[in-house]
Amino acid sequence: MKERIEKLFADQRSQSEFGKPLEALPANEQIRLKSQVYKTITKDLWIGTFHALCARILRFDIEKFQNRNGRKWNRNFSIFDESDAQSLVKEIVTQKLNLDDKKFDPKSVRYAISNAKNKSLSPQDFENEQPNYRGRVIANVYSVYQDTLAANNALDFDDLILTPVQLFRQNEQVRGYWHKRFRHILVDEYQDTNRTQYDLIRLLVTNGEDSPTFDNWEHRSVFVVGDADQSIYSFRAADFTILMNFQGDFGDRLPDDDTRTMVKLEENYRSTENILAVANHLIENNTERIDKVLKPTRGEGESVYVYRADDETAEAEFVVNQIRQLESKHPELHYGKFAILYRTNAQSRAFEESLVRWGVPYKVVGGLRFYDRKEIKDVLGYLRAIANPFDTVSLLRVINTPRRGIGKATIDSLVKAAQELDQPLWEILTDETSVKTLAGRSAKAVIGFAQILQKWRGQLDALPANEIVQGVLEDSGYMQDLKVQGTEEAEDRLGNVNELYNAVLQFEEDNEDTSLIAFLASASLSSDLDNLEEEVTRVSLMTLHSSKGLEFPVVFLVGLEQGLFPNYRSMEDPAALEEERRLCYVGITRAQERLFISHARERRLYGNREPASPSLFLAELPKELIESNVATAIPTRLTKSIAAVRRNKSEASSLPNTHENDWSVGDRLVHKAFGTGEVTHIFGAGNKICLAVKFPGMGQKIIDPKLTPLERVE
Secondary structure (H helix, E strand, O other), rough: HHHHHHHHHHHHHHHHOOOOOOHHHOOHHHHHHHHEEEEEEOOOOOOOOHHHHHHHHHHHHHHHHOOOOOOOOOOOOOOEEEHHHHHHHHHHHHHHHHOOOOOOOOOHHHHHHHHHOOOOOOHHHHOOOOOOOOHHHHHHHHHHHHHHHHHOOOOEHHHHHHHHHHHHHHHHHHHHHHHHHOOEEOOOOOOHHHHHHHHHHHHHHHHHOHHHHHOOOOOEEEEEOOOOHHHHOOHHHOHHHHHHOHHHHHOOOOOOOOOOOOOOOOOOOOOOOOHHHHHHHHHHHOOOOOOOHHHHEOOOOOOEEEEEEEOOOHHHHHHHHHHHHHHOOOOOOOOOHHHEEEHHHHHHHHHHHHHHHOOOOOEEEOOOHHHHOHHHHHHHHHHHHHHHHOOOHHHHHHHOOOOOOOOHHHHHHHHOOOOOOOOOOOHHOOHOOOOOOOOHHHHHHHHHHHHHHHHOOOOOOOOOOOOOOHHHHHHHHHHHHHHHHHHHHHHHHHHHHHHHHHHHHHHHHHHHOOOHHHHHHHHHOOOOOOOOOOOOEEEEEEEEHHHHOEEEEEEOOOOOOOOEEEEEEHOHHHHHHHHHHHHHHHHOEEEEEEEEEEEEEEEEEEOEEEOOOEEEHHHOOOOOHHEEEEEHHOOOOOOOOOEEEEOOOOHHHHHHOOOOOOOOOOOOOOEEEOEEEEEEEEEEOOOOOOOOOOOOOEEEEEEOOOOOEEEEOO
């Protein structure tokens, strides 16, 4: 992004000085103009993720912060990844607090803590919100967890944003400095921000004033880009209402037609006209959105094709056959141009089996990431322990990796002594007398381990990261251990460790700060999802959540069935159903040229084969733009119900097996709480039906007419 900004400004200067685009100038002139732009514009520009920028702020000012328990951190803090955080919470639950891990599952406790941090809640704030015993116990785990992080001089990913927010609230001088430092703030994907990120933005922009009353906009701006229709991460605490409220927080609060502080970007350069029309028709059914219509800049394109299969195997065979046929007929469509998108990971199995059967190369996007692999975490454990010896979690990870004869009993003895003396484990490890007393026959190995870390810790300020990494890999015996194993797995691990070293070299080429601490911050913040560019000739399989931000010429959107997509949990929650619809909208708009949508008449779920009903989203697609293998693949909407053509009362009374609860799409009714509404969808048949009813001002509700008194409106 920084390079693109430099090029834009250099182009501008080139046109101004020479009347030519930058590329038309000699190489030395291009370098001169880019250098000018760097010195005057981009050198002091901060560009990065929330986590990266906040980590950078904390490297300056974290020593000015203390939490409510008086705990403090210093600027060489470690950043614990999710695996480290999970391990720490598990230790607190099962060992420190001796809780029943069946009642207080460490993973669910960790999720609750993360969710609290993303809502800007401290342990005390979180406890105040808890009405029951379980919540208060989790609040206690949260408090102990924070104290343990502080004792390790460590932060988790959520802390990287929450801690600056708490610091800015706590220290007016620090907040004022960063308020002056960042006069112009741009946030992309604003619909995916959570409450803590919003608090950070607001504090930086207004210097702590209430957003609606802040009016000191001279030489200052906040600019956000987002699409409420693509908000699909509520499970990560993303809150799209933050985007919806931007006009009230920072804008002129005028209607869309009059506002000068909101610009709708409605031209779409990705998809054909038909694909966009299908997406527009679908998303119009949501009530919580900023009104907009995607406008095509490309031609009409092919109709969207909806396929009804007998079961999930037939669905997979259809998809793979279409891929093979299109790939053979169109030379420009190699396998990397195709994507199969599904709601849940479990759906991939049938497609993988079919792809293997037909010899079609594929990859599942979202597999184990580079920095999640064991060997990479081991090497980073060494490096973290060198950079921050108070990081006990990293010390314990590598003290006997590779095996050097330090057993669990010895490690437990060392850890227990450190806890009872209230000292960091590192201070015990570096005291030879203590080690010889506690470690017995393992003392020599423990002392040798500590000496390796001390040796390279002494070189932190003198050597670049790559030399330290190289030395640690040699001295620790880690590389030699992998070489001696001689297995294919060990060879793969060896290749990954070598690739980590390549990453260090690349980091040093791209950054002025080549220190180990700087590299570790970069590695911790890496979001190295599977790189689609590495294997461009493979079909991509992924969940819809993983597909956001990507695009493919041909997309297969599969499994559109009630209870699967939308999922069962959303059926009685209008807000959740709208998010499911946004997820479908995201899937549709990944397609550039062709879109195929499929569903099955029956599907194996939890070991049993069950009949499947078409997704209500299929009924919301414009029929004139849809082709299908069977007419009934697309449920009729508005003029017909899924079960029957609309009948009046006199007709209904003359039909056999007719029930008082018979309803049709288009019926109007009165609900005691929601008022008058109109039936838009009917799920099920006979006595087992549910109604989707749209109530003006209330949105869409799903109602069981057998359980809820409803009055028809003639």
